[in-house]
Amino acid sequence: MAEIVRIAEPVEPAPNSTLPQNVEAEAALLGALMIDNRLVEDVQLKLKSHHFFEPLHGRIYDAILRLTDSNRVANPVTLKPLFETDEAIKEVGGPAYLAQLTGSGAAVIGARDFATQIYDLALLRALIGVGRDLVEGALDTSEDVAPLAQIERAETELYKVAEEGGAEGKAKSFAEATKDALQQAEKALNSGGHLSGFTTGLEALNSKLGGLHKSDLIIVAGRPGMGKSALGTNMAFAVARRFLRDSADGIEASKSAGAPAVLFSLEMSADQLATRILSEQSGITSENLRTGKISQQEFRELARAAAELESLPLYIDDTPGLTIAALRTRARRLKRQKNIGLVVVDYLQLLQGSGRNGAENRVQEISEISRGLKQLAKEIDVPVIALSQLSRQVEQREDKRPQLSDLRESGSIEQDADIVIFIYREDYYLKAVEPDMPSPNETDKLAKYEEWNAKFAAAAGKAEVIVAKQRHGSTGIVRVRFDGRTTKFSDAVDEGYMPELRS
Structure with a gap:
């Protein structure tokens, strides 16, 4: 049963004043x-x-x-x-x-x-x-x-x-209930038949999910080093950039596949995130940007990218140690002030609960946080993407592709989420077991090294975005590319496609 918020209990009147009443x-x-x-x-x-x-x-x-x-x-x-x-x-x-x-x-x-x-x-x-x-x-x-x-x-x-003080809850007629569904279908039709929500920035993922839908809680999870922060940042950037382009093309905000976005970064600072985005757009590695190892031509590319992004409706809040209540307050404020349409939280385990119960354990706290994020998505009617860590049991399996049971510390994350996405990069794990370079006369070691090298070459730059749960459709694997230099995810090239030969 929902807890009733007692906001109007009688209070003692102030001196020389009478409280409003009849x-x-x-x-x-x-x-x-x-x-x-x-x-x-x-x-x-x-x-x-x-x-x-x-x-x-x-x-x-x-x-x-x-x-x-x-x-x-x-x-x-x-x-x-x-x-x-x-x-x-x-x-x-x-x-x-x-x-x-x-x-x-x-x-x-x-x-x-x-x-x-x-x-x-x-x-x-x-x-x-x-x-x-x-x-x-x-x-x-x-x-x-x-x-x-x-x-x-x-x-x-x-x-x-x-x-x-808002409208009281009421049952909707079937006509009212189907109005939004028809609008989404029209939006998907106008976008080419696969995008009814906001773009993820990846065509293959858009086709699988239909885009990012309002009031959904989307969990993006992975082990450290898999690129979950990069994917969350890529999505926030793609949604904000699409809104900017649609606005320039005269498309109404309600029909746009983008929206202003906010990224709550509890791990990285705002300038680090900005560096990532500039790296992605300019093609210059984040490391070179930080150390200044760039040529004049690269600096001009950097300046061009920065100029293009000046009006980007992407907001970054890097306040550390936020509670779920404070995050919801800030998100509601940005919804009111900037009309944001997407919230990204990096990452869920760094949020704090209310702390009302001193004996409350971490599992209960994570349950409160995941429930609060879902409530936020419904309150302000936007998709909320929450990045999440996975437990170490992934590393102990031979097949290191994540499963729903790997979601760290609480089964309520799986329960509250509308969509759960895992990121898996085989090249990350292959790199961790790279054998030493053998000398030419070590034939046995040379064969093993060549075998490893072939596997690594086949997996390098490739990633799997695993849709493990989806309320709106099917689950499955979406194969994408990942550029570790610029922390950018992009659609994979279909290697089976051959252009038509003309005589």
Whole structure:
């Protein structure tokens, strides 16, 4: 059962001020509900007992809901036994107060308006509470002063108020439910028949996934050195660049296969990521860029690439040690300010949980984080790509291709993810077992070295993107190329393709 966010509990009024409330509207609504129980269906999805300013009214409202939910009549007679021992009702005349609430039948006509006003006033009280807490926290210097943390907490609380102030949940008609599906199908048709979401930057992967879809949590996992950070960065860059190109071509943002993107890098700094992207676009190795070992011509290529990327809608947050709550707050802020359409997190295991339970173990913490990332994807309606480490048991198998059971520390990652992608590069493992170069007279060693060399040559620069789980389609292996010099993934050349010969 989902936890109810109690954002509107009564708070003590500040000196010389009165909190927004209308107790008369609360009484009129309760009377209307007891006169006509059918009205409960109209208000119960949005209005909760903690929205009432008068606590007694909240308890009466809860009792009405309990009775109607069990298909019993809720009126002053059936409610009387539930309130005979209630101290607060004794102060207003005892259970007879219930009958007084039904005194005006005219209240039935305005019941929905009363419910809306009670709800709106509760949100205003909640807003006052958040503002008061913010002021008190800012004035209190008895603890460690952490203004940025206070701001993030305030943003989280404000978002709770805004979230509860949104449209209440309701069932959709079939026509409404299929509208998005038809739009996705049209988008895939217009893109050439395989891309209904945002581009991954790899045609073969687009064909397998149909692109990156809104509200999906995509896990990209691999052992260290496989290139998961590179793939996550490549995807974020591809989505942002596609948006830039589509905008230049006059394509509406809603029909674009790209979007502004944000990359939360808990491992690498922003300048390191920028160096990677510049290396990919200029063709100059990251090592040469860092050490300055470039020619004048290469510098001109670098300047050209940098100029082209100046307006790229790609944002990098390299704040270390983020909690899942802080990350969600920052992502929501960027959604509001920059209208981001993709979130990339590098990487999941470096995030921290809420830490509310001191005895909480790491598996529970990872479960909280993966669940929080999925909730974020649904909240702001964007695909979220989370990079993840794999356990060392991969290294102990002869076939080192990852499996879902290798996801590190928690099975909830597999459960929460809509898509799970593994990266496997055989050349990485072959390089680790490279034999020493034998002398010409060591024939046995020479044969083994040549065998290894042939295997390495066949695997060099190749990678497998393994789609191990996909809610929207089939699983399988997508073969791509990986340039370790520039950390760039690209589509593999079809070696079986031969151009048509013309006489």
